Amino acid sequence: MADERTGDDARRGVARWMRWCGVLLGRVLRGAYAAALIAVILWASYRAIRYLIVFLLLPPTAPPQITQIPRKLDDALLRTPADELAGITAAEHVRAPMEHFHRLDDWFQVDRFNDCTRSGCHSPLPHTRRKEVRAFLNMHATSIHCAVCHYAPHDRRPDLLWYDLDSGEPIDRPALLAAYDFVTSLSEPQTTALTAEDQDELVRLLRAAGDAASSEAGRRIAALADSVAAPRPGGAEMRHAVAVARAVLPNFFRGEYGAKIALRGADGRPLLSYPNTREAVSAYLSLSESAGNGRREELTRLVHLGGELPSIDCELCHREEGSWIDLRSLGYPPARIDALHNPWLARTIEHMVGGQTLRLPRFVAPGGVDDERVRPASQPAGP
C-alpha cells in the first residue's frame, strides 16, 4: 500500500515537473519571440528614420543601376563577376568599357576558385610574355585552370575533372557538352524515333547549359531548349529542332561551359590552389617595393613548388595522335574532339610559335587558298 502511494506520488511529481517545464518552455519561447519582434521593430524603425534624415540632409547620388557599368577595363573589372554590377544586370544592352568598342557583355567570366588569379598574384589574363601566343594562351583560361598546364608533369596524362564555376564543386561534365554529345550521337533514324523521355532529357540538358552560360548566350540556349521542347517527339519539327541544336551548340563552346577543367587532387577534388603555399603567397604579396630580388625569387620558387613552371607546347594537346589531355574521359563528344585535334589548327599554332607571320584571310592553309579547311569565321577549335 505504502509502495503504491509512493509510486503515485512519484508519478504525480513527474507530471507536475513536466507541466512546470512545459510552462517554463512556453514562457521562454514567448519571451524569445517577443524579444525578436522588438529587435525587428527597432531595426526597421531605425532604417526608416535614417532613410528620411539622409534624404533630407545629404545630396543624392545616382543609383548603381545607372552608374555601376564597366567604365575602365582594369584588373578590378576583370575580377568582378557581371552579376555584381547592378548597371549590367539592369540594362537591356550592356555598355562596353569606354575604351573598348566591341561588346563584352558575354565576356566576363570570373573564376572565384582559381587561387592563382584571385590571390592577387596573377591577372585573370596571366600570359604576357610571348606576343605571338599570349592572347591565345589567355583564351584557354576560360576553360582550363592554370594548374593543368603549369603544375602537372607533362610526361604522362594528367588526371583531370571539371569543376563548376559557381560552386567550385566537381561536376561530371558541362551540360553544354552533354547536350552536344546527345544531339551528335543521334543518327537520322534515331532522331525520328526519339521518345518523349529522350526529348525531356535533351531539354533538361539544354536548360542546364543555358543556366550555366552567360546572360546572352544563356538566353539563346534557353530559346533553343524551348524550340526542342515544343514539338512532338519523332515529328518533322523535332528532327529540325535537333538539327538546329546540332549546328548551333558549337557556337557556345567559347567559354560558355560555366565550368573549367582542373587537375584532380589527392582527395579526389579539383586542385584549385598549389598545396601548402598559402603562407608563401601571403609573404610574397606583403613584400615591399624595396624587397630584394633574391627574396622575391625565393618566395616565387616556394609558391610555385620549386621554381620555374614547365612551359607547354600547344601541340602537346592539339594533335590527332597522342594528345596529352584525354578529352574523351572529360566527356567531350567525338565531334568536338575532332575539332580540337584538327591538324590544321596545330600547324597554324606551330607556324605562329615559330615566329612566322600569318596573313589574313588565308592563314597557312596546307592545301593552298582553296583548302576547304580554311573555314570562314565559323568555328575553329577552342578548348
Next chain:
Amino acid sequence: MDVAEELMRSSDARRPANESWRAISPLGEQRRLLVLGAAALVLAAGAAAGDPDNCLYCHQFRGLGRWDAGEKTAHLFYVDPEYYTAGLGPHSRLACTDCHERSEVEVIPHKPVSPVNCAQTCHLSGPNEVERRFSHQNVADMLESSQHSSETLTDLTYREGALLRPGQSRCLYCHDEPLFRDPTGAVPVLDLLGGRTYDRCDVCHRDQAPADIGYYLRHMASRLQPARPPLEMAQVCAVCHSDPTVLAAHGMHDAVASFALSFHGKAAVLGNDNTPTCVSCHVGSGENAHLMLPPSDPRSAVSPQRVADSCRALACHPGADPSIAASAVHLELLSEPALLEFCVVAAFIALTIFSFGPSMLICVLELFGLLIGRKHHHAERAERLVAKLLDHPRGRRRLVRFTLSQRFQHWILVILFTALALTGFPMKFADRAWARYVIEQFGGLDVARLVHHWAGLALVVGFAVHIAYVIATTWRRCRAARRRGEPPLGCVGTILSLPMWIGPTDARKFGQLLMYLMFLRRQPPTFGRFTVKEKFEYLGVFWGTTLLGITGAMLWGEQLTSRLLGGRVFNIAIIAHSFEAFLAIIHVGILHIVNVMLSPNVFPLSPATLTGATPAVELAENHSEFVQQVADELGVRVEEEDDG
C-alpha cells in the same frame, strides 16, 4: 553558323524534287522551327556581310586578350561573332578593315594598331553585294558646334583617371558597338507574327529575304524607337554627368542623381521604356542629339525661353500650362531655389517622427511587458469578467467590437492598401533591386501605374462610402437619442461623440499608458471599445487617404493641375504623396502588422476583423471598460470572493 543558316542547309539537303519551290523554300523550313516559339530567333536570320577578312577565326574566342602591366589595363580582343553572323547591329555590314587599318591587322601577330577614326569613310555592304560609301563625318561636324565639342571632351579626367587611351575616338565616351534594339517593343506585331514574319516577302524575295529584308526590317523597326532604352541613356550620360571629378572640374551638379529622383528617372531605373530620357528634354523635337547645347544657350531645348515648350511637346504634356516647366526634373533639395520643397520635406519628416515614434515606442514597450510577463490587476479581474460574459447567452455577441459592415470595409481597405503599396512603394525606392522585381511581377511599370491609379480611385470612393456610413450611423444614433428624450448634441457635439474621435480623455490616457509602460505607474489606463492606439490609426487612415487622394489626383491629372495651380505644385504634391505614403507604410507595415498579426497575444491573426471576436486576453488587457460596460448591460458581475 546560326539557326537560320543551318536550317537552310538541312532543308536544301532534304528537299524533295517534286515540291514546288514555295513549299520547299528555306524560309519555309526556317519558319517551321520559328513557329515553335523561339521568337527571339525570328530575326536572327543571316544577314551580315560576313567576315571577309576571316578575323573572327581568332577573335570569336572569349578570353582572347592580354594584360598590359605598364598601362594597367586589359586589352580584350574578343568580338561577338553573333553580331556579324546574325546582323545584330548596323556595323555588322562592315568588314573589320573598314575601321581598322588593313596593313596593321592583316598579318598575325598584328602590328601595333592605330586608334580608329570614327569619321573615316567605310563601305557598307548592301543588297546584291553592292558596297556604298559611308561616313560619320557629318556627326563629327555637328558635335563641334555643340556643348560636347572636342574642346570640352579633350583631356577629361575621371575618378578612375582617363577612360580613353591617347588618340582614341571621343565617340567612345557615349557609343560602343551599336546594337539593334528588340523591335517588338516598337512593332509588337512582330512578336505576334512569330515565325511568319517573312511569309509574304519570300514569295518574291526568296534569296534576299533572310539577308536583306531581314536586316532592313530589323534596322527600321529598331529605329522606330530610341536607339537606347531610358536606363541605358542615363548610363551613357552618367559617365560624365555623375562622375565627381568631372563635375568638380566643370562646376556642374550631379544631374543624373537628381534625374533619378524624379518620376521620369525612377521609371527609367524600373526599366520602363516609355519614359523620357535625358535626350527627350535636352534635345528639341526634330533636332539632333549631337547638337546638344547648354541650358544657358537660348537655342537649347531646356533654355528658359524654350523649356516650357519642351515639356509641352505633343508626346509629353501637350495640354499643360507653360508653368509645368517649374516642376523640377532635377530637384536639389539642398539648393537655395528649392527652399520651399526642403521645408515641406522637413515638415513631413517631423510628422513622421512625431507620429510614428510614440506609436513605435508603445509597441516596443508592450512587447517588453510580454517579454518579462508583466501583469496588472485590471487584466486579471477583466479576464474573469470576460470568461463570464462569454458564457452568457448574449455575451459573446455583445463583445463583438466590429460590425460586419466595418469588417467588410476594413478588408476592402486591406486589399486596396496592399495594391497601392505594392505598386507605389517600388516607385519611392526605385533604385532597390526588389523594386524592379515587384514591378516586373505586375508586367511592367505601365501596368503597375494603372493598378495604382485605379486602386487609389477605389480607395477614395471607399473613403467616401465610409464617410456616408459614419453620417448614417451617427444620424441613427442621434435619432435614437431623441426618442429616448436625450437633449440634442448639436453638430460639434455629435462629431465629438463619435466613437473614434480622439478627445482630451484619450490624450490623458495615452500619457498614462506611456507612464505605465515605462514603469512610472502601477496600473495602466482602461479603454473602451477602441483603444487610443486604434483611434490614432483610424485618424491616420482618415488623414492619409485625404492627403494621398488629393495629391494623387493632382499628379494623375497633371495637365489640368498645372493650369489650375501652376507647375511648382507638382514638387510639393510629389513630396507630400510619397512621404505620407511612406509614413502610412511604415506605420502599417511595422506597427499595425505587429499589433494585429505578430504580437504573441494575437498570433497568427487577430480574429477581430474576421469574425469580430476579439481574443479574451486582448479584451481583458486593452478593452476592460468595454467589457465592464457590456457586463453592466447584461447584469453580469464578478463576485467579491472572485475579486479577492
